[in-house]
Amino acid sequence: MDARLLVEHIPSLRRYARALTGNAWAADDLVQDTLERACGKWRLWVVGSDLRAWLFTVMHNIFASQVRRTPPHAVVPLEDAAQEIQGLADTGRDHGTGLDLQRCLMQLPEEQRAVLLLVTLEDLSYAEVAKVLGVPVGTVMSRLSRARVRLQELMDGAAAPARPGLRRLK
Template sequence: MKTRRSSLDVFAQLGSLRRYARSLTRNDADAEDLVQDALVRAYERRSGFRSGGNLRGWLLSILHNTFIDRVRSARAEQQRMDAAAQLADASMEAPQEHSARLAQVRENFLALPEEQRAAIHLVAIEGLAYQEAADALGIPVGTLMSRLGRARAALREMEENPSSRPGHLRIVGGTS
């Protein structure tokens, strides 16, 4: 039985493809990956090859274009990474005074009784309407409003009279 020989004898061109890929990438492993990717592209586009055309030139052209696509992709990725790094550099931790102040606010909030803390959390942090917060807690709206009033008054007292709370931290030179 006679075997049919493909008009695309790619195996005969592997040496040229590998040499050219090594000259482009300057790395054996990257060159092999490049050749493989180029051969996959050539296979996918095999219908575009003109019968009787220059197979070697066609394959080398595909290899070259594959390399250029990789370079562009790497450059674009580097630009994205640089932009992300600039954003990361632009953001900075809050100055020590702000961090200490935030810790004080958190400490005051956590010092509230549980029912007041829950009420103020739902309304002030979660943004629920009074009726929604009351429903979530299973209490009448009037009770919710009473708890909110007591919680706000307690927080104001802690702010105005810091010595009334244990473990008070006073910021020297800043606003207390």
């Protein structure tokens, strides 16, 4: 295995992990777990196929496993994430918008947030996202649509945080 192949993908893996977790420490741990798993399972990657998509698949599977194993009350409080983001932000920038976006992203259901981030932040095609997440392309499209609508509602302040199992009627 040539480590240079992995190294060029670390920035995008870190960016996606940070957006998924909302926490710099958890994101770095997720990237490290992803790289360790990729190195251990290197023989499963098909030479000539999209290494970036394969790495995102590995990361998504690790993250999904972590979410399933983590008790619901062990989620990082939004205030902690906001303080961490504020501490990392440039002092001359408007903190409100960035914090609002991060807070709103973290309120999206995990499956919607993953699709939204892979399409918009990582610029993957719908087919690539479907492969990474192991879902049909139509599911990617509907999750993306719902994520965009919900994010806009949250950013506009027009909706209270969604409660699991309840759907808004229009």
